[in-house]
Amino acid sequence: MKMDIEKVARLARIQLTEEEKRTFGSQLEQILTYMEQLNRLDTTGVEPTSHAIPVVNVFRVDEVRPSTPREKILKASPDQEDGHFKVPRIIE
Amino acid sequence: MTLYELTIHQLHDLLVKREVTAREATEALYRRIGEVDGKVRAYLRLTEEEAFRQAEETDRKILRGEEIGDLEGIPIGIKDILCTEGLETTCGSKILRGYIPFYDATVIKKLKERGAIFLGKLNMDEFAMGSSTENSGFQITRNPWNLTCIPGGSSGGSAAAVAADECIAALGTDTGGSIRQPASCCGVVGLKPTYGRVSRYGLIAFASSLDQIGPITKDVEDCALLLGGISGHDPFDSTSVNTEVPDYKQYLVNDIKGVRIGIPKEYFVEGMDPEVERATQAAIDLLGKGGAKVRSISLPHTPYAVAIYYIICTAEASSNLARYDGVKYGFRSNRYEDLLEMYGRTRAEGFGKEVKRRIILGTYVLSAGYYEAYYRKASQVRTLMKSDFDKAFDEVDVIVTPTAPTPAFHIGEKVEDPLQMYLSDILTIPVNLAGIPALSLPCGFNREGLPIGLQIMGRHFDEGMLLRVAYTFEQNTDFHLKKPALL
Numbered sequence: 001m002k003m004d005i006e007k008v009a010r011l012a013r014i015q016l017t018e019e020e021k022r023t024f025g026s027q028l029e030q031i032l033t034y035m036e037q038l039n040r041l042d043t044t045g046v047e048p049t050s051h052a053i054p055v056v057n058v059f060r061v062d063e064v065r066p067s068t069p070r071e072k073i074l075k076a077s078p079d080q081e082d083g084h085f086k087v088p089r090i091i092e
Numbered sequence: 093m094t095l096y097e098l099t100i101h102q103l104h105d106l107l108v109k110r111e112v113t114a115r116e117a118t119e120a121l122y123r124r125i126g127e128v129d130g131k132v133r134a135y136l137r138l139t140e141e142e143a144f145r146q147a148e149e150t151d152r153k154i155l156r157g158e159e160i161g162d163l164e165g166i167p168i169g170i171k172d173i174l175c176t177e178g179l180e181t182t183c184g185s186k187i188l189r190g191y192i193p194f195y196d197a198t199v200i201k202k203l204k205e206r207g208a209i210f211l212g213k214l215n216m217d218e219f220a221m222g223s224s225t226e227n228s229g230f231q232i233t234r235n236p237w238n239l240t241c242i243p244g245g246s247s248g249g250s251a252a253a254v255a256a257d258e259c260i261a262a263l264g265t266d267t268g269g270s271i272r273q274p275a276s277c278c279g280v281v282g283l284k285p286t287y288g289r290v291s292r293y294g295l296i297a298f299a300s301s302l303d304q305i306g307p308i309t310k311d312v313e314d315c316a317l318l319l320g321g322i323s324g325h326d327p328f329d330s331t332s333v334n335t336e337v338p339d340y341k342q343y344l345v346n347d348i349k350g351v352r353i354g355i356p357k358e359y360f361v362e363g364m365d366p367e368v369e370r371a372t373q374a375a376i377d378l379l380g381k382g383g384a385k386v387r388s389i390s391l392p393h394t395p396y397a398v399a400i401y402y403i404i405c406t407a408e409a410s411s412n413l414a415r416y417d418g419v420k421y422g423f424r425s426n427r428y429e430d431l432l433e434m435y436g437r438t439r440a441e442g443f444g445k446e447v448k449r450r451i452i453l454g455t456y457v458l459s460a461g462y463y464e465a466y467y468r469k470a471s472q473v474r475t476l477m478k479s480d481f482d483k484a485f486d487e488v489d490v491i492v493t494p495t496a497p498t499p500a501f502h503i504g505e506k507v508e509d510p511l512q513m514y515l516s517d518i519l520t521i522p523v524n525l526a527g528i529p530a531l532s533l534p535c536g537f538n539r540e541g542l543p544i545g546l547q548i549m550g551r552h553f554d555e556g557m558l559l560r561v562a563y564t565f566e567q568n569t570d571f572h573l574k575k576p577a578l579l
Binding site: 003005008009011012013014015016017020024027028030031032034035037038039041043046047048049050051052053055057058060068072073075076077078079085087088089090 | 191192194287327398400402403410417418421422428429430431432433437439440445448452453455456459469470473476478510514526
């Protein structure tokens with residue numbers, strides 16, 4: 001088994017059912033085996049590509065301007081209170 | 093001719109001559125949707141009120157004697173991955189049910205400024221992850237040519253709606269083939285522009301280094317018109333490139349004399365459907381007879397494309413989809429005791445199987461101890477694949493291949509076998525990894541009457557050459573004129 005699926009699911013913050021752990025586990029095993037064909041290639045000294053087109057940082061003028069109104073953003077949230085996103089207690 | 097069957101340029105001519113009003117065209121489209129969408133199921137939701145408001149605005153403008161642009165008063169459909177202000181946008185996912193964006197994607201804004209009419213939002217694979225539209229969190233879209241077959245994916249709703257005459261044209265998005273493969277399956281024209289040609293602002297992100305928005309249309313001329321309407325630099329997307337947008341209409345010429353066409357031998361893969369291979373060969377012969385110089389080329393890293401792609405796209409997806417945490421938008425599970433359980437259950441209940449599978453895979457290939465072996469390795473092989481294309485384009489102007497190894501497959505055929513589903517993208521993926529543009533257009537039908545697509549790839553920002561070759565092909569064939577018998 002290449003992947004500790006419980007650990008990865010925990011990192012990804014997804015609660016999987018036992019059935020999902022089994023089927024994903026064997027499907028991902030097969031996919032990872034397929035991906036191992038990349039190891040046939042010698043890539044010593046090859047620069048990795050993260051963007052197909054050269055990307056440079058883009059700066060804008062640092063000027064004060066209105067940002068999106070808070071209410072508009074909060075409207076899309078499933079729970080909010082007093083102008084904040086509402087979430088379960090984080091610090092005990 | 094029935095109004096809903098018109099192309100963008102045909103409808104534009106009738107609007108200008110005042111033979112048809114935008115309102116009449118819009119009514120005809122909604123009637124058509126009412127007649128056939130129960131079978132095709134391309135639309136997730138319709139926007140009649142806003143559509144008729146825009147139609148009447150166009151009609152008033154024409155009555156006043158004002159000139160109208162190419163896209164003004166043209167009823168189109170929008171893939172539900174693009175944010176539309178005040179209108180629910182779900183990206184095909186239950187986790188975004190009820191999400192109403194407070195802004196328009198840049199492409200939507202541009203099309204609104206040009207007076208296009210939006211008929212509604214189109215179905216797709218959840219978060220654009222899939223090749224069949226079966227991964228939609230809401231409904232299965234069917235191929236208008238055969239209702240037991242998939243329309244392709246992930247822009248399956250867009251391609252099916254265009255093929256079924258449920259819109260004049262549509263927008264799709266393409267991360268690994270999601271415009272071209274459904275266009276091929278549904279017998280319509282689809283173009284993935286160069287990475288950076290079209291702003292991704294307001295496109296719900298799947299794999300940011302690969303995603304691109306593009307047109308799905310009934311013919312090549314429409315493709316040029318819609319591409320022109322959405323292209324250009326945008327300060328809101330730092331990866332959009334600041335180069336001039338040409339008038340793409342100038343490339344609509346029936347002439348390919350001297351154009352150098354490369355045929356990569358690696359694309360004629362084992363398991364390719366013999367009818368697809370025959371149709372592609374016939375298309376290549378026709379281009380050769382038209383005066384193009386056809387030669388064989390090699391893109392040696394092609395066999396690695398699927399492996400590279402499913403490492404890179406899942407890695408980027410696992411990061412992009414971290415934002416769906418039940419806090420900022422859409423759905424939150426109501427079964428939790430604490431914060432971690434809220435995240436875990438929200439994502440368990442909100443995401444479908446394929447999205448979970450890809451997030452898990454992406455999380456794994458980026459995790460400590462595996463990053464070098466998977467993500468870094470894939471990014472290095474991506475460099476090799478990209479240089480294959482650079483070398484090839486020193487010698488040829490375009491590369492021609494089939495768009496997909498088979499015509500549309502049956503609904504349910506590959507859902508239990510994700511690797512087989514991934515392999516159906518093998519001919520479209522390399523284009524996204526290299527960031528180059530590519531177009532798919534109809535080049536034949538198999539014995540069962542299912543469409544076959546021809547893929548034309550070009551250099552960065554050379555969409556014009558793709559349009560020229562495709563237009564020439566279209567002018568000398570009539571595959572694009574065939575319609576599915578839906579009723």
